Amino acid sequence: MSVEELERKRAPERASFGPVAWARWVWRTLTSMKTALILLFLLALGSVPGSLVPQRGVEPDKVARLYEQSPALAAWYDRFQLFEVFTSVWFAAIYLLLFTSLIGCVIPRTATYVRELRRKPPAAPKNLSRLPHTAAFETGLDDGPAVEQAARRLRRLRFRVVTGDGWVSAEKGYLRETGNLFFHVALLGILLAIAGGSLYGYRGNVLVVEGDGFANTVAAYDRFFPGSQVSAESLEPFSFQLQDFKVAYQVTDDKRGQALDYSAHLKVNDSPQAPARDYDLKVNDPLEIDGTQTYLIGNGYAPVFKVTDGKGQVAFEGPVACLIEDKATMTSGCVVKVPDAQPSQLGFLLRFLPTSVPLTDGNHASAFPGELNPEVQVLGAFSGDLGVRSGKPQSVYELAEPEVLKKLKPVLMGTDMPKPLAVGQSVDLPGGLGKLEYIGVKEWITLQMAYDPGRMPALLAAGTAVVAIALSLMIRRRRVFVRIAGGRAEVGGLTRTEGSATGFAEEFAEIVKVLSAAGDKDVR
């Protein structure tokens, strides 16, 4: 067989499965109900690792820990984008396919629906007794007027009505399909709103100590996550100062120590020119300035220290934000770095105990998260180059990288000085290296600022979705037919939707009651 012959043999097959046919097949398959079902499954399944594997956007510290503990596993996770499931390529592929399927499904259904809306209900079938719901009664009228009366009464019940020779056909419940279409379109709306919000919105975190302030500029944030369309100028120019932060704790019972209320008192300037106003920032109650929300999301202690160096100069003075080590008692770990100290730099590791109580073994611990007896334990003091000026980024919660720490000279260890310092007390470093004074206690709060222009559109779309799905699931499409002959009316009814036909029997009985009511008065 020559090549040509082969070609010719295949030709008809190809004609039926050319690119257009293929495209049509793919589109049909993609927009079929079965594919939608499978894609929904995949969407659910694809979300599962997002809850089991720590996500970079949610718990970056856990991701880092996993990299330390099992680098090989972490590398594999990373390869499959499991640290960013919800922004991964494969997850996007699932939901984009699903939404393509959705569009492909909704458009033809909308067309059908519009056509159906214009179409009149079908003529009444010949034999009504075959319908699931039937009844009969004597009309007591001539047949012509009886048909008219039935039609009128059904119209009053908000049916769409068509009459013919001796019959009435009525239908209602079109809102069901409306609801279904609106629901699916609203889902698209939610997706678009989220996408828009992430392009034009931003989020940032900052830690503020009592007495300090914040001005909404990119540089002021500790962490800043802008959308790709956000520029430095698009930040709302507000500022505020944290005057005072208060926590109320439960003091009795089993729940002793549980926080009851957080309140941060702010002096807010809505814009550089605006006068300052007072604002109490609380959990569940963000500060809103022109679409930018400021949330209170965390708090802790910032004891105030003064360090005098070996030359008698004050090398450091101020509050130091401590990391919480134990949430229940607010026992916190603090680091004081004094790169300006002479003759050598100094560093301190401390533990802050908001309510310090002595233990039987001579040690101390915090017994309550509130500051009833705030004391500080010196765990260690070091001298030597802290590496602060090396240019490498440093954590304020860590004295130094392990390799730098090894080179530092310990001048004081916690075991030398188990008794904690009370406010106003100080400790002298041996060898005339200097002195650490514990002056007082402040508190810090962490704030999150968020600007998301997609919030409102997303809310609107979500609200639409809820109303629409309720309509779609609760309303039934139903038809009622009446045939009248010789003074006798036969009524038949059916619902056109599976499942949600709850209670149509009652409704049908009610309809028949209205239809069969005697006299001209159209009773309800």
Next chain:
Amino acid sequence: MSAERLAELSDLFVVAAVLLYVVAMVGFAVDLAFGRTRLDRATDRATDRATDRAADGEPVEARRPVAVGAAVRDGESSATSEPASVTSEASVAAGAGAAEAGAGAVGTASGPTAPNVPARAGTVALALAWLGWAANFGALVTRGLAADRWPWGNMYEFVVAICFAAVTAFLVTQIRHNVRFLGAFVMVTAALGLGLAVKVFYTVAGPVVPALDSYWIAIHVTAAIIATGLMTMAGVSGILYLVRGDGASRLPARADLERVAHRAIVFAFPLWTFAVIAGALWADRAWGRYWGWDPKEVWAFITWVAYAAYLHAKATAGWKGRAATIVQLVAFGCLMFNLIGVNIFIDGLHSYADVD
């Protein structure tokens, strides 16, 4: 009454509810196992059963010309005297026809002379179930009074409330449609749920953390609880559906089970949608973002998608019946994992479980 007394009272109410549920369960089981109640149902309850069935897109039985023909003839005879009453008579007759022509369960309607002990057991069980419901309700109210807040701030309270919602769903459905056949299974589920709450999740009454101290708890959690209660009823029906084979059985008919499950989910799904959205609104107030893929949020989403898949399956050729029921149970599994698993195994912002 002092807060402590109220809290103690609440604990007592829970115990009472468990006991009442267990006894009610026995009653329902007797009704189910020895019942000639099928006959009972076919006459007393024929109206709603049969018309439900017919209305549910199962017109096969109802369309049987004999049954309906009889109905119309019945109607005819009394039509002249009182036209409006025709319908009810007609549908009773049609109903009886449909019920008789229905699944194997109805076929057991025989031996009308036997003393109807099982049916009475069922009635007593129903009364006990209502009592248990009242005790469960009392437990919630006193707990709320003791803590001076909405009584669903931790895992224990949440589970107690869900059991209450599931029993409510069953009892309210029972008012209009005969779903007594589910009684034993709903009761055992509620009793086990309460037992689990007391044994594993118990926490003393007290205030909640500030993040939970918001009116959103009333909106978001209440919606979630009601939806979960309904979905629990659907889940119980789904499990029975799978356990029960085809053909005759003491267990309720598959069509009945499927219908109860679908009906419950039709109500629950919009509610769950609303609960998730209300949760997003609350998260927007509390944490500065309406959706952050926190584990609880992830599983709420998975659950929602899974129930959407169930509704799709119900509308997809070749997926009805068994396959749809399996999808429904997978969705229910996701719901339960979100309720219990996520709180215990995965920590996130929603760690309000307060379980030691």
